[in-house]
Amino acid sequence: MDNLLSLFDLGEAEAAVTQAARVLVILVLAWLLQRVASRIIRLFHDYMAEDRDPEQRTRIGTVEQVLRRFMTVVIVLVAGTLVLGELGISVLPLLATAGVAGIVIGFGAQSLIKDYFNGFFLLVEDQLRQGDVVEIAGRAGRVEELTLRHVRLRDFDGNVYFVPNSEVKVVVNRTREYSHAVADAVVKSAQPIEEAYAVMREVGRVLREDPAFGRVILDDVEIAGVERWEPWGLVLRARIKVLPRSQWEVRREYLSRLKAAFEARGIQSP
Amino acid sequence: MHDFLSYFRGIDPDLRHLILQALRIVAIVVAAWVLHALARHFIRAFRSYMERRVEGVDDLARINTLSRVFRNVATVVIVVVAGMLVLNELGISIAPILATAGVAGIAIGFGAQSLIKDYFNGMFLLLDDQIRVGDVVEIAGKGGLVEEVTLRFVKLRDLDSHVHFVPCGEINVVTNRTRTFATPLIELRLAMREDPDEAFALMKEVAAGMRAESKWGALITDELEIIGFDRWSESAAVLRVRLRVVPPIEQWSVKREFQKRLQKAFAERGIEIALPHLTIFPGQRKDGSAPPLQVVARSSG
Numbered sequence: 086m087d088n089l090l091s092l093f094d095l096g097e098a099e100a101a102v103t104q105a106a107r108v109l110v111i112l113v114l115a116w117l118l119q120r121v122a123s124r125i126i127r128l129f130h131d132y133m134a135e136d137r138d139p140e141q142r143t144r145i146g147t148v149e150q151v152l153r154r155f156m157t158v159v160i161v162l163v164a165g166t167l168v169l170g171e172l173g174i175s176v177l178p179l180l181a182t183a184g185v186a187g188i189v190i191g192f193g194a195q196s197l198i199k200d201y202f203n204g205f206f207l208l209v210e211d212q213l214r215q216g217d218v219v220e221i222a223g224r225a226g227r228v229e230e231l232t233l234r235h236v237r238l239r240d241f242d243g244n245v246y247f248v249p250n251s252e253v254k255v256v257v258n259r260t261r262e263y264s265h266a267v268a269d270a271v272v273k274s275a276q277p278i279e280e281a282y283a284v285m286r287e288v289g290r291v292l293r294e295d296p297a298f299g300r301v302i303l304d305d306v307e308i309a310g311v312e313r314w315e316p317w318g319l320v321l322r323a324r325i326k327v328l329p330r331s332q333w334e335v336r337r338e339y340l341s342r343l344k345a346a347f348e349a350r351g352i353q354s355p
Numbered sequence: 356m357h358d359f360l361s362y363f364r365g366i367d368p369d370l371r372h373l374i375l376q377a378l379r380i381v382a383i384v385v386a387a388w389v390l391h392a393l394a395r396h397f398i399r400a401f402r403s404y405m406e407r408r409v410e411g412v413d414d415l416a417r418i419n420t421l422s423r424v425f426r427n428v429a430t431v432v433i434v435v436v437a438g439m440l441v442l443n444e445l446g447i448s449i450a451p452i453l454a455t456a457g458v459a460g461i462a463i464g465f466g467a468q469s470l471i472k473d474y475f476n477g478m479f480l481l482l483d484d485q486i487r488v489g490d491v492v493e494i495a496g497k498g499g500l501v502e503e504v505t506l507r508f509v510k511l512r513d514l515d516s517h518v519h520f521v522p523c524g525e526i527n528v529v530t531n532r533t534r535t536f537a538t539p540l541i542e543l544r545l546a547m548r549e550d551p552d553e554a555f556a557l558m559k560e561v562a563a564g565m566r567a568e569s570k571w572g573a574l575i576t577d578e579l580e581i582i583g584f585d586r587w588s589e590s591a592a593v594l595r596v597r598l599r600v601v602p603p604i605e606q607w608s609v610k611r612e613f614q615k616r617l618q619k620a621f622a623e624r625g626i627e628i629a630l631p632h633l634t635i636f637p638g639q640r641k642d643g644s645a646p647p648l649q650v651v652a653r654s655s656g
Contacts, residue, residue, distance in 0.1 A: 177443075181453040182436050185460035192464040193471025197479065222528055235483060243538035243603065247485045247529040271587045317589050337583030341551055344584065344592065354547055355590050 108171050115164035122156045133209070141215075144208060144231060151233065197234075199251035204233035212256045218330065220257035222248050260329035263303060266336040268325070270343055271318045273353045278319070281352050282308050285323050288342050292325075298338060301331040317355040380444050387437035394429035398422050405482075417481055417504060424474075424506065470507075472524035477506035485529045491604065493530035495521050536576070537603035539610040543617070544591035546627035551592055554626055555581050558596055561616050571612065574605045591629030 130149040134142050166176045191198075207213055213221075213236065217228050224246045226238030236253065238246040272281050289306030292298050304326035312322040327335050347354060402422040406415065442449050464471075480486055486494075486509060490501045497519040499511030509526070511519040545554050562579035565571040575598055582595035598613060600606045621628060637648045 177449075177453075179436060179440070181449075181457070182432075182439060185453075185456050186432070188457075188460050189464040189467075189471065192468045194475050196472070197475050224528060224530075232483075234479065235485075239534075241538070241597070242540050243532075243534075243536060243599075243606070245531040245534040247483065247531070249527055252527050269587055271589075315589070334583070337585060340587060341584035344547075344551070344587075354587070 104171060108168050111164055111167045111171065115160050119157065119160050122160070123153065126152050126156065137211075138214075141208075141211075148205065148208060148233070196249070196251045200234045200249050203250035203253055204231075204235075207231070207236075207250060207253065207256075208233075212258065217261075218259045220259070222252040222254070224248060225257075225259075259332075262329065264327055264329045264332040265324045266327050266332040266339065268323050268336050268339050268343070269312060270321045270323070270340070270347070271315070271354055272321060272347070273318050273355055274314075276319075276352050278311065278321070280350070281321060281347070284346050284350055284352060285321065285343060288339065288346050289323070289325060292335075292339055292342060298335060301328045301335060303327060376444055380441055383437055383440045383444065387433050391430065391433050394433070395426065398425045398429065401425070420506060421478065421481060469522070469524050473507045473522050475524075476526055477504075477508075477523035480504070480509075480523060480526065480529070481506075485531065489604070490534070491532045493532070495525040495527070497521055498530075532606075533603040535601075535603065537600045537606035538580075538597045539600060539606045540582075541596050541598070541610065541614065541617075542585070543594045543596075544588065544629040545594055546629045547590060547592055549592075549626055551584050551594055554594060554621075555596070557620055557624060557626065558594075558617060561620050562596075562598065562613065565609075565613060565616065571609065574600055574602075574609055576601045588629075590631055 126149055129152075130145060133145045133148075137145065166179065169176050169179075208231070213219055213228055213231060215228050215231060219225070219228055219238070221236060221238075224238055224240070226240035226244075226246060228236060229239050229245070230237040233250070235250060236248045238248060240246070270281070270285065272278075285308060286306055293302045293305065302325055307324050307326070309322040309324060312320040314320075323339075325335055325339065344354070399422075402418060405418045405421075439449055439452075442452075481504070486492055486501055486504055488501050488504060491499070492501055492509075492511070494509060494511070497511055497513070499513035499517075499519060501509060502512050502518070503510040507523060509521045509523065511521060513519065543554070543558075545551060559579050559581070562575070566575050566578075577599040580597040580599070582597060585593045585595045587593075598606075598609060600609050618628075635648070637646055639645055
């Protein structure tokens with residue numbers, strides 16, 4: 086030990102000790118920061134996971150993992166460069182190279198980064214869920230999968246759409262809380278409209294009493310009225326408040342019953 | 356030990372500095388080598404992970420391409436950074452080099468923006484498994500059968516045999532028409548006076564007939580799904596049904612065969628498919644009587 090110390094003069098030894106102390110402080114600070122960040126991410130996760138279904142929880146878990154990893158990488162990188170700087174190795178070349186690479190990649194990966202940001206906010210704001218029927222970026226379908234990078238939809242024909250989250254601007258969610266089955270019936274112009282309305286109400290009432298459909302129908306038929314005048318007849322519009330995702334089924338059943346009822350009452354359709 | 360230390364202490368400070376410098380350079384090179392080995396290890400792990408997820412020779416070829424690209428990028432980055440550090444140690448100022456590289460980087464970054472975007476998008480198309488060779492897809496407004504996927508472009512061939520080369524950077528939304536299963540939708544306009552239930556029963560019969568044949572039965576995996584009376588259209592009731600087809604690439608042949616048979620069956624039973632028809636109404640006077648509707652028939656020649 087004596088020998089080792091005598092290797093340097095006292096000034097050198099002092100410098101070495103201060104250097105070691107500085108490195109130690111940096112490492113301790115990095116460790117503390119890591120703990121605090123991890124704590125904050127956990128709090129965020131708990132806050133987000135409240136009142137969500139299991140599928141969404143797993144997704145929030147994914148986000149949490151991504152955040153945690155991102156934090157670790159940033160802290161390790163910054164602490165590493167600081168330590169290297171303390172040890173007298175110049176970090177300038179590293180930073181400059183990273184800067185150039187960052188510019189080149191940043192240009193190309195612009196939309197990719199946008200994907201991740203948008204994906205994160207879609208999740209936080211709860212605009213889409215798996216199983217919802219939505220319209221995004223001009224494509225409509227049922228949401229099969231949500232990731233931080235894209236939304237996978239399947240439409241009625243079985244086509245699968247991969248919509249990158251950066252393309253998602255306005256989200257039309259057709260299955261939120263409740264839906265309306267909008268049914269357009271067409272009768273000849275000269276038919277008595279009030280009578281047609283009565284039949285429409287009656288068919289709606291019978292439909293609501295049917296156990297197969299009564300479960301999903303939330304309210305009586307609402308007659309919107311004469312929607313428009315077409316060359317072939319009058320379009321009469323009615324709507325029924327239903328549980329989400331059953332509006333199409335209810336509309337079809339209602340229309341098919343209405344057609345039979347109009348025929349039975351002698352109300353003519355074109 | 357003692358001898359060595361005293362020798363070290365004894366040597367001239369300039370030489371001591373030189374030795375330390377050499378040691379630092381060796382340390383940098385060793386660190387770079389370790390980092391490179393680590394990167395290779397990670398890339399190999401990624402590759403075996405991807406290989407477990409996919410099947411087929413084409414996909415394997417693509418994964419090989421991808422891991423080769425990753426390996427090259429890792430090597431270039433590590434060599435460049437280590438080289439910079441070594442130059443710095445040797446006392447050669449790297450500031451001019453970096454400034455030049457920075458300017459070049461910005462210039463190339465602007466010019467090669469779409470190229471870099473191609474590679475990034477291509478990588479994620481592969482990672483997310485959105486497009487496979489043999490799929491029928493619609494990307495960037497072009498539809499067709501996928502013949503080749505590289506990191507830079509996707510090659511499509513459409514029904515006219517036109518070949519489209521779509522750069523991966525242009526691909527936003529991918530419409531894949533052949534993923535796991537297909538449900539071709541058939542819309543039929545039925546004359547208003549016909550009974551929809553009768554039409555549905557007939558369609559079910561036709562579908563059951565197709566399923567009974569071994570050729571079509573192997574492709575149609577489920578009974579005909581009656582979607583129902585979809586809407587009231589001009590002189591027609593629009594009926595919708597769906598078939599479920601696996602493998603999805605056969606959806607068009609199944610749909611066409613089904614429609615052909617449907618046409619025959621409807622003709623045989625005399626169920627009318629809606630034609631647009633016109634009721635001519637001459638109007639009505641206030642007293643309820645109708646004015647005469649004069650029809651003039653002329654024969655030419």
